Amino acid sequence: MAYEFNHYYELQNVATGKYVNVLGNHEDGTVKNGETVNLFNRTNNPDQRWALENYGGNGNVRIVLQRGEGWYALNYNTRNANCIVWHLNTADDIDTVIAAVQVESLTDTYYLKLRDRDTYLTADGTALKWAAYTGEKEQMFTILEPGTSSDGSDSGADSDTPDSKLVTKFIPAYKDNYTKSRKAQGGTISEITIHHCASILTIEALGALWQREGRKGSSHYGISETNIGQYVHERDVAWTNGNWEANCRAVTIETSNSGGAPEWPVSDTTFQTLVTLVADIARRNDLGKLVKGKNLTWHSMYATTACPGPYLSGKLQELVDKANTINGF
Ligand SMILES: [Zn+2]
Known part of the structure; x- marks a missing residue:
């Protein structure tokens, strides 16, 4: 087959x-x-x-x-x-x-x-x-495989080519807001870290934050409704987790909220998009079956922060289960 x-x-x-x-x-x-x-x-x-x-x-x-x-x-x-x-x-x-x-x-x-x-x-x-x-x-x-036909529409060589075929738009982060080459830092991808934006943001608005000189922060991906933005290549280290070792291991995702404090909710559509992206990252990077707290992690594991907020924190097991189902685990 x-x-x-x-x-x-x-x-x-x-x-x-x-x-x-x-x-x-x-x-x-x-x-x-x-x-x-x-x-x-x-x-x-x-x-x-x-x-x-x-x-x-x-x-x-x-x-x-x-x-x-x-x-x-x-x-x-x-x-x-x-x-x-x-x-x-x-x-x-x-x-x-x-x-x-x-x-x-x-x-x-x-x-x-x-x-x-x-x-x-x-x-x-x-x-x-x-x-x-x-x-x-x-x-x-x-x-x-998506993008592998001979119609010449996908060269694969462009540095702005997203790592995931699910990406809506690649908006490169400012060069001093992340570290080039995970490999040169001795890192390999072994987890996905979930964040929330603590804000209702489009993928373009999040991209604009990471493009700002002096921001000293970035993420690999951002999700808002059905849209997925990529800002840093998976082969590079995004500055998201507030912990250098964790950054070197992680592919990081910022998730837009649909409301504010204290619950910081996330819309069902955004959550479904998150499920799909997490499954895709796990599959392409051979992370195997996702386990909450092991290879599916979240910001407050690594830093003193409320991120990813009460709502998304309560949905992490569902996220893991649904992504595993997509990948056949
Ligand atoms: Zn965070």
Whole structure:
């Protein structure tokens, strides 16, 4: 089997070279039942990232995308046989269970057959329909690591290229607000440290703080609603934890609040985005199963501070559990 379960991929149609994409504006973090899935040029956007979720073995899967409140699966529009998404919890098996059948001659390429309806995901221009089997390239989809296609849109060499494909925007911190090369400091990544902003901030506003000369602080990431900012590369040491050794070990995340003292709440959407990013960092850095207080840490473990605040502190076990589920632990 060429793909792993519960891992984000891009799905590229062989005939058109375009990518499976859920339409609509999802900046508020919500996807709606029945939204159309089409083919589009590669955007490096979460609306084109799909996980294959095991469904009882035998190559049967559900193909899902996570945004905001939950998981949305590729689904069948009973009116016109178009491809749509539907919340996994309220979707019928008949409309979502897909047999991924490998195309013999092409690496990592599959026919995606809606098992119970005996129809295949098919490109029709830039539309996606479920249609009878033809065996043509319109029905072949290549499963790709995000950003690895040969369309030349992702060089990987740019120093402003984010470490995580989930990042909305890379805003480099001022050079004297972090330390270059974790390796040169003898550090290796072994944990993720959670912070809250003690403020309601956009990722741009947080980036502006880290760009300020003399700030003497930074973080690798910042999250606000569905947006993820990156400010310092994971290979460099961000100054976030108020503890040099911990900084040398940690990838750090600042989380925007949705309200103020004393609870310092965080919105559900921001929390879901945090779950997704934590899972991604853990997977790429081989952190294994996350354990609260071991490889998932928080600011007040290392410094005299109320950070990450009462609300987020009470959600850390949920964060660990959900990220572990995404990574298959
Ligand atoms: Zn903090």
